[in-house]
Amino acid sequence: xxxxxxxxxxxxxxxxxxxxxxxxxxxxxxxxxxxxxxxxxxxxxxxxxxxxxxxxxxxxxxxxxxxxxxxxxxxxxxxxxxxxxxxxxxxxxxxxxxxxxxxxxxxxxxxxxxxxxxxxxxxxxxxxxxxxxxxxxxxxxxxxxxxxxxxxxxxxxxxxxxxxxxxxxxxxxxxxxxxxxxxxxxxxxxxxxxxxxxxxxxxxxxxxxxxxxxxxxxxxxxxxxxxxxxxxxxxxxxxxxxxxxxxxxxxxxxxxxxxxxxxxxxxxxxx
Amino acid sequence: xxxxxxxxxxxxxxxxxxxxxxxxxxxxxxxxxxxxxxxxxxxxxxxxxxxxxxxxxxxxxxxxxxxxxxxxxxxxxxxxxxxxxxxxxxxxxxxxxxxxxxxxxxxxxxxxxxxxxxxxxxxxxxxxxxxxxxxxxxxxxxxxxxxxxxxxxxxxxxxxxxxxxxxxxxxxxxxxxxxxxxxxxxxxxxxxxxxxxxxxxxxxxxxxxxxxxxxxxxxxxxxxxxxxxxxxxxxxxxxxxxxxxxxxxxxxxxxxxxxxxxxxxxxxxxx
Numbered sequence: 001x002x003x004x005x006x007x008x009x010x011x012x013x014x015x016x017x018x019x020x021x022x023x024x025x026x027x028x029x030x031x032x033x034x035x036x037x038x039x040x041x042x043x044x045x046x047x048x049x050x051x052x053x054x055x056x057x058x059x060x061x062x063x064x065x066x067x068x069x070x071x072x073x074x075x076x077x078x079x080x081x082x083x084x085x086x087x088x089x090x091x092x093x094x095x096x097x098x099x100x101x102x103x104x105x106x107x108x109x110x111x112x113x114x115x116x117x118x119x120x121x122x123x124x125x126x127x128x129x130x131x132x133x134x135x136x137x138x139x140x141x142x143x144x145x146x147x148x149x150x151x152x153x154x155x156x157x158x159x160x161x162x163x164x165x166x167x168x169x170x171x172x173x174x175x176x177x178x179x180x181x182x183x184x185x186x187x188x189x190x191x192x193x194x195x196x197x198x199x200x201x202x203x204x205x206x207x208x209x210x211x212x213x214x215x216x217x218x219x220x221x222x223x224x225x226x227x228x229x230x231x232x233x234x235x236x237x238x239x240x241x242x243x244x245x246x247x248x249x250x251x252x253x254x255x256x257x258x259x260x261x262x263x264x265x266x267x268x269x270x271x
Numbered sequence: 272x273x274x275x276x277x278x279x280x281x282x283x284x285x286x287x288x289x290x291x292x293x294x295x296x297x298x299x300x301x302x303x304x305x306x307x308x309x310x311x312x313x314x315x316x317x318x319x320x321x322x323x324x325x326x327x328x329x330x331x332x333x334x335x336x337x338x339x340x341x342x343x344x345x346x347x348x349x350x351x352x353x354x355x356x357x358x359x360x361x362x363x364x365x366x367x368x369x370x371x372x373x374x375x376x377x378x379x380x381x382x383x384x385x386x387x388x389x390x391x392x393x394x395x396x397x398x399x400x401x402x403x404x405x406x407x408x409x410x411x412x413x414x415x416x417x418x419x420x421x422x423x424x425x426x427x428x429x430x431x432x433x434x435x436x437x438x439x440x441x442x443x444x445x446x447x448x449x450x451x452x453x454x455x456x457x458x459x460x461x462x463x464x465x466x467x468x469x470x471x472x473x474x475x476x477x478x479x480x481x482x483x484x485x486x487x488x489x490x491x492x493x494x495x496x497x498x499x500x501x502x503x504x505x506x507x508x509x510x511x512x513x514x515x516x517x518x519x520x521x522x523x524x525x526x527x528x529x530x531x532x533x534x535x536x537x538x539x540x541x542x
Binding site: 034035089090093094095096148150151154156157159160169172173176177178179180181182190195196 | 305306360361364365366367419421422425427428430431440443444447448449450451452453461466467
């Protein structure tokens, strides 16, 4: 239990660090493209988390969005997968609707997942086999739903991207309604909480989904790639997370589309 | 000032009514299609608001989403335009992220706008010429932004609808990022608050936008149809609301598309 309790304290302290730090000036830079932003606060928060783990557990591995552990190529021992700010665009433009996400694995097996909605103050957390919680309230198992009577989350970029858009478009037409919140971690947390039935994205990094997939799994939900394959923690993936019924329904949209399968294999290096 | 103060008290009381009522059982029905839901709580809240206005101001007109004032065909005197629950799907599935929206007009001229985020407790309100507020904090004028560095809100249905989707798709490609929250009133409130730069929808009723457009206008923002025409309060409209710079940029996407113009005229009866 020691690591789990430590992680819960750490994510709350990191949240407090962000709330304090964001009242001061910070620089905003772009990374892979002009809409992929990173701020001093992202970097400093990752260092804050990195240092705290390193002081306590000298032999733990840490993979972070802002550069820590980029050279890690195995999951031996304890591995922390950390996104210091998931939803950096929301952080910059809205000053809310962003999260800290942490997934912890022991020898590659899920150990614990934590997502903190930093401004709302809600902590989603689960230790494998011990149930999932929002703050001190235990979450109930995820209920099966059908797409036609479900809310689902995605990013509208995938609805307009040639070569992969067709199944996403059909899902929008068949769903009850679609939401886009701009933080994958919080959108996966919504699946855990039951306010959304599924979240699907063409491309996420492990730090975007590691915490959330452990929480969803603890509640009986399923997380795979859009084609139903097992998630790889050390690589980018497509992702489909939701209750088992809608998951099986949604994965078929992608499996039935040869053009999608071809582009997905090329992009994610699965062929 | 009397009507404005009365309206602020009324919307808070209606919010309290919803929060209390939603802890009990309620029926959910569908209206125009299987995804257009209405609940007992929508209807009862509209009646709550209708009765309270009627007791105080016997000669005021009231147009409500759930049937009150459907036969009103002029804007003489004082007209209240009321959505008791904007974002009914969120109400049903999420138990949050929905709003009460009220717009008040005197002889057709904007008098006051109010939007209550019922579960968050934030009240956005403006009296024409007197500034706009979130709770007791005055909002600052909306800043000009460019699409390429802006978050904008829309509904993904418009990205997949033949005949009108092209400009929406291009906007997704050109924007920094797109959000879909499922409550037009709250998405317009975000424009007022500055956490979103624009909100655009192909079809809204007056009760969805009346409160918001008055608040945005008070902060120097602009609200028109997607083709830049003046909003008609007694009809359904397309809507584009945002700061003046992004508004002028966005309206051009729609004006440049002949197929869109033709379908828009047919659908909205503007030809």
